[in-house]
Amino acid sequence: xxxxxxxxxxxxxxxxxxxxxxxxxxxxxxxxxxxxxxxxxxxxxxxxxxxxxxxxxxxxxxxxxxxxxxxxxxxxxxxxxxxxxxxxxxxxxxxxxxxxxxxxxxxxxxxxxxxxxxxxxxxxxxxxxxxxxxxxxxxxxxxxxxxxxxxxxxxxxxxxxxxxxxxxxxxxxxxxxxxxxxxxxxxxxxxxxxxxxxxxxxxxxxxxxxxxxxxxxxxxxxxxxxxxxxxxxxxxxxxxxxxxxxxxxxxxxxxxxxxxxxxxxxxxxxxxxxxxxxxxxxxxxxxxxxxxxxxxxxxxxxxxxxxxxxxxxxxxxxxxxx
Numbered sequence: 001x002x003x004x005x006x007x008x009x010x011x012x013x014x015x016x017x018x019x020x021x022x023x024x025x026x027x028x029x030x031x032x033x034x035x036x037x038x039x040x041x042x043x044x045x046x047x048x049x050x051x052x053x054x055x056x057x058x059x060x061x062x063x064x065x066x067x068x069x070x071x072x073x074x075x076x077x078x079x080x081x082x083x084x085x086x087x088x089x090x091x092x093x094x095x096x097x098x099x100x101x102x103x104x105x106x107x108x109x110x111x112x113x114x115x116x117x118x119x120x121x122x123x124x125x126x127x128x129x130x131x132x133x134x135x136x137x138x139x140x141x142x143x144x145x146x147x148x149x150x151x152x153x154x155x156x157x158x159x160x161x162x163x164x165x166x167x168x169x170x171x172x173x174x175x176x177x178x179x180x181x182x183x184x185x186x187x188x189x190x191x192x193x194x195x196x197x198x199x200x201x202x203x204x205x206x207x208x209x210x211x212x213x214x215x216x217x218x219x220x221x222x223x224x225x226x227x228x229x230x231x232x233x234x235x236x237x238x239x240x241x242x243x244x245x246x247x248x249x250x251x252x253x254x255x256x257x258x259x260x261x262x263x264x265x266x267x268x269x270x271x272x273x274x275x276x277x278x279x280x281x282x283x284x285x286x287x288x289x290x291x292x293x294x295x296x297x298x299x300x301x302x303x304x305x306x307x308x309x310x311x312x313x314x315x316x317x318x319x320x321x322x
Contacts, residue, residue, distance in 0.1 A: 024181070027164040028125045029133070030063055034140060038274075038321055040201055041178040042149025045140045047133070049155040049165070053186040055219040056207065058246045058296065060280035062289050064156035068110055069125030072286040073100040077120035084112035084121055103288040124287065130167050138175065150178025150200070159187035162195070182242075185225035194230060201238045203272070204229055208250045209245045209258035217249055226262065233266045242272040245299045245307055253310055260282035260314030270317045273307055275299035 005284050015135055031048040039046045051067030052059075059065070063072065064102050084100065085093040091106035093112065100111075100121065112121045128136075144150050151172050158165045158181055169179050180201040183192075205227070207222070208214040214222035231240050240265055263271060276299040284291050304320045311318035 026127055026129045027161045028069060029128050030125045036294060039152040040150060042147035043143045044149045044152050044225060045137055046154050049158045049161055051160040052156045054184050057217050058276055062280060062283050062291050063287050069123055069320060070287060071101055071108060071113060072122050072124045074120045074286060075223045077118045079118045080178055083115050087111045087115045098285045101287050104320040107195060130152050134171055134248045144177055149275055152180040152182060154182040157184050159191060166195050169195055173198045185228050187227055189231050196236050203242050205242050206259055209255055209262060230266050241268055242274060244274045246276045247297050247299050250309055256307060256310045259313055260316040263316055272319045274321050
């Protein structure tokens with residue numbers, strides 16, 4: 001077993017084995033974003049877990065989909081030296097301008113990442129143990145205290161690694177740090193309920209009310225998601241619905257009104273609306289994914305105000321994010 005330090009982080013690999021099994025004491029994280037202001041109150045540190053049960057066609061973080069670490073290729077940084085090809089023992093390096101890795105051959109050993117002089121090949125996903133991640137997060141404690149902020153678990157889907165997420169939330173609460181979880185709603189309800197005593201806030205995405213369209217756009221039906229929302233709403237006061245507003249896909253009046261009616265039946269009167277932007281499309285060529293660029297316009301200005309007005313007519317206060 002070899003541990004490689006690269007790009008400010010570390011990961012552990014086993015030669016000839018690309019499987020990364022996570023247990024309650026460890027998890028795969030693909031980003032730790034500091035000074036976040038849209039993931040809960042105050043200034044926050046957001047921990048992005050790798051792995052997601054959905055495949056939203058508009059996903060802003062497609063690198064979160066696979067649960068295991070993977071290698072991404074940043075073509076704009078490549079020097080064309082092909083040092084990566086010299087060190088790869090699997091013959092997984094190809095010479096295309098945009099694509100560099102044959103993922104059918106790649107074992108994610110990390111040798112190409114370690115030897116790339118331009119860092120055009122990067123490991124996406126770092127295996128963290130709970131103690132190390134807590135120490136990393138606590139570096140930001142002063143910012144939390146000064147701003148009323150805290151830590152948000154995001155992804156991907158944090159509930160794909162519930163044992164680790166629960167341990168992390170518990171220990172953060174012991175440190176008197178505000179905790180939040182962002183979820184797509186695909187989880188075992190019993191596992192979410194086990195987290196609630198250690199959680200101050202839950203952001204719950206509602207992507208589309210129509211089951212058929214939900215499956216078309218995300219790869220999964222929405223029945224269990226809506227049931228989970230209602231169940232958690234019944235037992236947890238600080239549940240906040242959110243909706244990514246995707247032009248032409250879920251921002252029509254029919255879907256907005258259906259979302260509003262669902263919220264009212266669940267006893268909720270607010271929703272946070274996140275305007276779509278196409279920044280995530282730049283990530284698609286870097287990774288191994290079936291996603292394709294959608295070519296959608298960003299949701300902004302008048303489009304978001306229209307959504308807000310429809311929600312208001314239905315008795316729902318829509319908070320529009322910048």
